[in-house]
Amino acid sequence: GLLDNMAPEKRIKAEVEEETGYQIDQVEKVFEAFMSPGSVTEKLYFYIAEYHAGDRTGAGGGIEAEGEDIEVLEWPIEQALRAVDDGIIVDGKTIMLLYHVALKKIV
Template identity: 45%
Template sequence: MAKEEAQGIRILARETLSEGHYRLEKVTYTQGGERQEREVYHNGTGAAVLPLDPTRGTVLLVRQLRIPALVNGDGPMLVEVCAGMVEEGDDPAATAEREAKEELGCRLRSLRRVFTLYPSPGSCAERLHLFTAEYRPEDRTGRGGGLAEEGERIEVLELPLAEAWAMVEAGGIMDGKTILLLQQARLGAA
């Protein structure tokens, strides 16, 4: 079966609307003989990781600027797990390890893939690979903060898992991937 046709859905046309930071495209397709159009935002494949120190019960998170949150009327600084885009030729695990070093200043132990998901499949083609890992105080080898040349100004947060979850319940953590990984850690599946 052709990539452009699956389960009775046939793509008729794809038009690039924008080549900004990411690509936005209009897809024209038929479903059950009916012609429809949707916009698809292509922001790539990402990887995210929640490091947990099981001895101390702490997790490492980041706080960083997220313009879409500001545009929606929320605070612009969101608390999240560290994450990044999977570069051409990399695998998601390598991306998670690289991002932990850049954003958290941390070396990971026992990296474990939890699952892969589409965070917002109604309009976004992004696919995320989610991981958990362990760390110890001696694995915090740098200050983190991200890459200045990429405009990153990231604050590193080390919190007890219980405090991080209390932030979720109070609305202080609103990022979906972060909530899912914190829940994994709370369930003892990390």
């Protein structure tokens, strides 16, 4: 989501709750990146966080009024990486974070 005058750490916590239905307390910033330097000045902030079943506050899925229709999937890292290889996951931001987790052996 857009920062909307919020600190990135605060915005990511709000986005996680809206989109996944989980409330998280601790986030770890892993990197910042420009997706298209030279043509777009938008900087993206990438975070990871742990969650537990008891952290669920809602169904997730995003905000319908904003046109969001997000399907929440919980896959083992191996399955997610296969989905990248198979062309199922094609979002660059998601791919970057999945490979970060895989390389750091965070799972």
